[in-house]
Amino acid sequence: MREDLLTIGAFARACGLSPKALRLYDSLGLLRPARVDPDTGYRYYAAGQLDRARLVVRLRRLGMPLAGVREVCALGPADAAREIAAHWARAEAETALRRDLAAFLIAHLTREPAPGPGKDDVTMPEPRLRHHAHSDPGRVRPANQDAAYAGARLLAVADGFGTAGAGASSAAVGALRFLDEGEPPAGGVLDLLEEAVRAAAEAVRDAASGAGEAGTTLTALLWTGPRLALTHIGDTRAYVLRDGGLSLLTRDHTLVQSMVDEGRLTPLEAAAHPRRSLLARALTGDGAATRPDLRLYDSLPGDRYLLCSDGLSAVVPEPRLRGLLAAAPDPDRAVASLIDAAGTAGAPDNVTCVVADAPAHAA
Numbered sequence: 001m002r003e004d005l006l007t008i009g010a011f012a013r014a015c016g017l018s019p020k021a022l023r024l025y026d027s028l029g030l031l032r033p034a035r036v037d038p039d040t041g042y043r044y045y046a047a048g049q050l051d052r053a054r055l056v057v058r059l060r061r062l063g064m065p066l067a068g069v070r071e072v073c074a075l076g077p078a079d080a081a082r083e084i085a086a087h088w089a090r091a092e093a094e095t096a097l098r099r100d101l102a103a104f105l106i107a108h109l110t111r112e113p114a115p116g117p118g119k120d121d122v123t124m125p126e127p128r129l130r131h132h133a134h135s136d137p138g139r140v141r142p143a144n145q146d147a148a149y150a151g152a153r154l155l156a157v158a159d160g161f162g163t164a165g166a167g168a169s170s171a172a173v174g175a176l177r178f179l180d181e182g183e184p185p186a187g188g189v190l191d192l193l194e195e196a197v198r199a200a201a202e203a204v205r206d207a208a209s210g211a212g213e214a215g216t217t218l219t220a221l222l223w224t225g226p227r228l229a230l231t232h233i234g235d236t237r238a239y240v241l242r243d244g245g246l247s248l249l250t251r252d253h254t255l256v257q258s259m260v261d262e263g264r265l266t267p268l269e270a271a272a273h274p275r276r277s278l279l280a281r282a283l284t285g286d287g288a289a290t291r292p293d294l295r296l297y298d299s300l301p302g303d304r305y306l307l308c309s310d311g312l313s314a315v316v317p318e319p320r321l322r323g324l325l326a327a328a329p330d331p332d333r334a335v336a337s338l339i340d341a342a343g344t345a346g347a348p349d350n351v352t353c354v355v356a357d358a359p360a361h362a363a
Contacts (some may be wrong), residue, residue: 004047005034011045015053020262022053025057028263030070031056063091066263092331119236127154129223129305131356132331136339139346145175146352147216148308151180151315157236159309162214164207164285169216171203183207188225189229190294190297191283193222197231201283209283215284218292219250219307223358228299233292234282237313239321240297244323249297253281277310303358304331308338316341331355 011021025031027045029269037256044051052073059069064087072080076281107252132148137143145165149156156176160169176196208214230238235252251257258278259265270276281290304325313321318339324341328334334355344349 005044006047008033008043008045011049012052014025016051016057025056028066028258029069030066030073030263030287043300051336060233064089067261067263070263070354074203097228110173111298113362127225127359129157129356129358130331131354132335132351133300133354134335134339135350135352136342136347138350139343139347139348140346144350145169146350147313148223148307148352149173149177149358150354151177151178153223154180155223155305155307155356156218157220157307157309157352157354158216158218159234159236159350159352160214161279161282162208162285164214165216167207168204168214168283168285169218171207172216172218175200175203176218176220179220189222189224190296190303193220193229193231194294196220196294197233197283201290204283205285213285216283217253217279217282217309221305223299223305225355226299227296228294228305231292232295233290234279235277235310237306237308237310239306239308239325241322241325242300242324244326244327247319248318249295251293253293254278255280277314299358300318301358301360304334305354305356305358306338308353309352311347311351312342312353314349315345315347325355328355331357 006014008019008022012022015019017025022031022043026033031049031101034046034049035044038042047244055071059072061082062084065073068083068087072083075083098212099273129152132152133148135146135148138157145160147158147160147166147169154176156173158172160168162168179192179196180286193298204216217236218236219232219234219236220230221238222229230249231255232238232250233255235248237252240247240249254276255278256270256273258266258280260270283290306321306325318342321338324337325334328337335353338353338355339351
């Protein structure tokens with residue numbers, strides 16, 4: 001063995017990573033050992049690898065996922081610094097949302113009850129989303145198993161699968177429609193959404209009972225004016241168009257996406273993977289309890305929201321989505337142009353879109 005090589009134990013102590021983590025990063029191609037003993041399989045590292053290892057440690061302490069760490073390590077210093085700054089900006093934005101929610105809850109729990117309405121009160125019109133939804137069977141599938149809903153406050157899309165997929169998606173969306181009645185309390189909106197998804201899971205089980213394998217994805221947005229609450233499970237998606245930029249609000253619950261998160265696939269490799277549609281999480285008829293993603297975002301006047309099934313997102317790239325959403329003068333024409341774009345791309349799956357515009361002055 002070369003004298004300048006460190007054993008995996010010595011290298012772990014020097015850089016702050018555990019031997020287990022080093023073995024993981026070796027398997028992911030993130031931090032390869034300088035030498036592997038051909039007889040014992042024991043790993044040895046060069047002292048010159050310590051800087052890279054310490055960078056990995058610090059990036060993980062920032063909360064950066066492995067896929068992001070891998071990308072930063074492959075960049076030059078200037079580009080890496082910009083990527084770290086972008087990651088931290090996202091982390092600070094998420095922290096700010098949690099801080100605002102905590103402040104709301106504290107104020108809500110400690111304030112005095114508001115007085116009743118007086119004779120001089122003026123009733124203002126309730127702000128509402130301008131919205132449109134449409135579902136198209138596409139050009140290949142014999143039946144449409146998607147479902148959608150768009151209302152003054154609630155937007156939802158579900159993509160069913162299996163022998164009772166159409167019933168499962170319709171049941172899931174139908175179980176959430178009560179959320180569009182009245183104005184939900186801003187402080188408890190995520191709890192309300194979580195309860196609604198439990199009801200949707202029960203509805204899916206009922207719809208799939210005795211019909212064999214069946215289930216559905218579900219993505220829904222509940223708009224309260226100052227806040228936008230999201231629940232999501234599966235690979236249907238939600239986007240927001242703001243100031244000309246398109247942002248994805250959801251993360252696909254697929255096995256391929258989990259491989260991207262772990263650094264085992266690049267996003268480009270994932271897009272062409274033969275099993276890219278294999279779901280890791282969904283609402284299913286077998287009663288398996290799967291917790292949905294729940295998020296709270298700021299809603300800004302003039303935001304445009306898009307919910308869609310993967311029949312759109314899998315065939316129309318995001319730059320094209322952004323251009324079509326930005327060009328359409330209203331939700332109706334935005335939906336029509338998106339459906340047309342999926343058709344032009346072959347529409348191999350059902351295509352469902354919901355587009356909604358926040359009012360110019362939110363509540």
